[in-house]
Amino acid sequence: MCTVTLSDLTFARPDGPVLFEGLNATFGPGPVGLIGANGAGKTTLLRLIAGRLRPARGSVTVTGQLGYLRQDLTLAAGQQVSTVLGLDPVRDALHRIESGHGTEADFELADGNWDVEERAIALLGRLGLPYLADDVTHLDRRLDTLSGGETELLGLVAELLREPDALLLDEPTNNLDSVARERLWSVIAEFSGTVLVAGHDRELLDRMGTIAELRRGEIRMFGGNFAHYEEIVDAEQEAARAAVRDARSDVRKQAQELIAARTTIDRRRRYGQKMFENKREPKIVMGQRKRQAQESAGKYRNLHLDRVAEAREQLAHAEEQIRDDREIRVDLPDTRLYPGQQVVELAGVELACGPTVDLAVTGPERIAITGRNGVGKTTLLQRIMAESPAVPWRLLPQRLDIFDEDRSVAANVRAAAPGRSDEEIRARLARFLFRGTAADVPAGALSGGERLRAALAVLLLADPAPRLLLLDEPTNNLDLPSLRHLTEALAEFQGALIVVSHDQRFLDEIGITRQLELTPDGLTEAPSAPC
Template identity: 70%
Template sequence: MSSTFVIAISDLTFVWPDGTGVFDGLNAAIGPGHVGLVGSNGAGKSTLLRVIAGDLHSVRGSVTAPERLGYLRQDLGLAAGQRVDEVLGIASVRNALHRIESGAGTDAEFDIVGSRWDVEQQAVALLGKLGLHYVAGDVAALDRRLDTLSGGETVLLGLVAELLREPEVLLLDEPTNNLDQVARQRLYQVIDQFSGTVVTVSHDRELLERVSTIAELRHGEIRSFGGNFSEYERIVDAEQEAARAAIRDARGDVRKQARELVETRIKLDRRLRYGQKMWDQKREPKIIMNERKRQAQVSAGKLRNNHIGKLDDAKDQLTQAQEQLRDDREIRVDLPDTRLYPGQDVIDLEEVTLACGPTVTLKIAGPERIALTGRNGVGKTTLLHRIRTEPPKVPWRMLPQRLDIFDEEKSVFENVAATAPHVTAERIRAQLARFLFRGADADILAEALSGGERLRAALAMLLLADPAPKLLLLDEPTNNLDLPSLRHLTEALAGFQGALIVVSHDPRFLADIGATREVELSAQGLAEIPFG
């Protein structure tokens, strides 16, 4: 691929069938190199990738991209019964190859194989390169069904399928979701070695630190920043500090102009009263007094309009400065009812055998924050579900990976109220405001929520439930989150005073929420390992 190649987006306008607009006249050029596409949930990052890939069609405008384009979707949409080779798109080539090798090949099957005589070895090599543990140089791995793979293995399989197509441009939508640390490192290496243009939507800080450009999608426009995510943050932080200073200056100017306008009006009122007094006393000829009155009115009007104009200009400057300031609202919750005391029994699993094989023992007492780690497919989610069935010795709630805990046809308020039937509506709305659902925002239907809003609503359902949960089970809670939403999640958990068990492959997130212990699940059971 030419080093000068870019994805060109011209006048792109996209509207969902229900009339919701996403882009209106978007223009951008992406590439070359490795690009991190960032922006808040709901900004349209995944939608843009789908338009570039041709999955969605705009109502106006165009996208220019190479024909050989790979696209790893956030939701792969794969059927459990599919075989690995079907996902990789090489099933027909393998079938033709095997018939040729058996001596029964037809001309049509030779055409199907073409020059891809080593397709099986190439596929197995790529699978092994990404660390899929069931691959040991054996092409029989290509016959496995997807329902025997973990979520993380399926993601890696999807990436291999795209790489086998030898694309010039690779579009990746949250590629590290569900991947353990070993798998992530292998994925980083494969992406680093890809010589074409890569456009990655991700909340994974380490992945974003490896890109050469950050493209920010905000308010329907794309702005490019040279460098990795740290450099992008440095630039944005500097701009925000300048915006805050401009707001302070503009507010000061508004106050100054408002004060001067008041002072001017007082002076003009004094002049008016003096002029009226002179008129009443008729100390000068009427023609002179009328001319003075006229001149005074003209002068007063100019003076007043001058100060009103200055005040309006100062207000415009303030508005412009405020528009440069990003929304940095924070979730602020105080949850004393979730408090656990040191030594208080929470979980006591003794030699429990999981359906996936391992036998585990797990004891938790007091407000511990447990990081549950382990390789993809080992059974971490299975363990969380087993904990639910024991049950724990304190009130608990679980945050599933897909956040599928809502009645989609009910509002945020109604969903939260259902978990707290004895709490007044006024109390629920006051608490929802702390989760940034203020006023009418609390009445939005769950099905209409963006990704970040969905997370905040799910957290509200968990943390505002009655009785208050003293144990939270969180299954890959950072999946699909943009960075502001990740901050919101961390803020909410900071106010939680109970015990946590968190399945996550994000060491920075685990450190930020104050994880106190790490237990690793393997085929041999649970093992305590040094945290950090």
């Protein structure tokens, strides 16, 4: 039985605080969804398990062979397919053997790998990359000829070729179309060992048998899928909010009783002082009474101080159980479009990747563009921009690379809206949860969730205000709070949307009015089923 065990795992980033301190967890056979906010350390944890990072203390134990599909595979654009698949040494050895120039080392390397090319081709076909599987010469293609989704599937093939007992997948559905997602899901379902999937894809997480939440440096396991996890957390949060209300009420009560106690003590002190001044009893008796009164008053006061401190401690503990549920609240009347108002008009436009498209967008339509990986969805967005839409527009790219990284959040917004005063910019940024000094943080220092909110602020507070938003796979790499923030912001947007996405649940939540599928033959109305 394959297991992954973390024992007393401790790790700190070189330039940051301790991320994990004495972390313990065990992952057994079956699919486990690893969730957590951006910055919680999901990717770091996978890298520690895979041996790409070394812990400061503790250990990681894996029984069996480990496969690791990392998140940044698309950055190796200059590599060949065979290199990503790890076939180069074996292919070279096999070719030398076939030509009669094989060495003893070549035969050792080829032992057990005589059919490696055939196995690779079979897996490529199974995962929806048949054009790479048609001929072994296609294994020499470069990654930059593939789409992001195709590269992701290629990386998965590379790991499966190693026949691992445990599989680590970091955001595996990024850039995958619906067909590719189904193939990925089938691979996970059929895998007999441990599968640890880090991600925020709610459809994928709903297919997990266990959810492992990484929060505040600790892992908490939830039996069941993501929907079950949400039910548990929602119930806990309702109880936590009730506990906070009770704790706040108790703090007020204890504070009032402390005030009353101090009033009583002051009254007694004044009475005692008056009696002492009148000298109605012997001096020694009066002195003894005064000492007793002081001791009694001190105990009485300390009792109420302790009760106030205890009530505040209970409140702090109750508030710690409340998750950060702050919401973006924006008012965007300048983005309003009216029915019939022309926004985009493409007629017989040929895309560089092949399809010829016709597209008309009028009024505040919300259009989803779906389609297979590599068909040209991002190219379509680029062509729309090149054709100069009839209204002001803005693009939210996949990588959120719209900032001057060295300038602050406020300075980036100011560059997009030079006509607005600094006071107005900061007031509006507060509604995107950048309050006070948070607006002065350089863009390059933002976390993933902060980066999304800053990007939304730059786009939506721009001058002139955009009346058309183009979004390219906007939910990739978003944690669940950030996804909620994006949905909230788009709910307030009153212009037109053109969204490239395969996340059907997200499309439903933002109120898509038309769903179009891009195929090699052009744009067609997509079926009502998930994309």
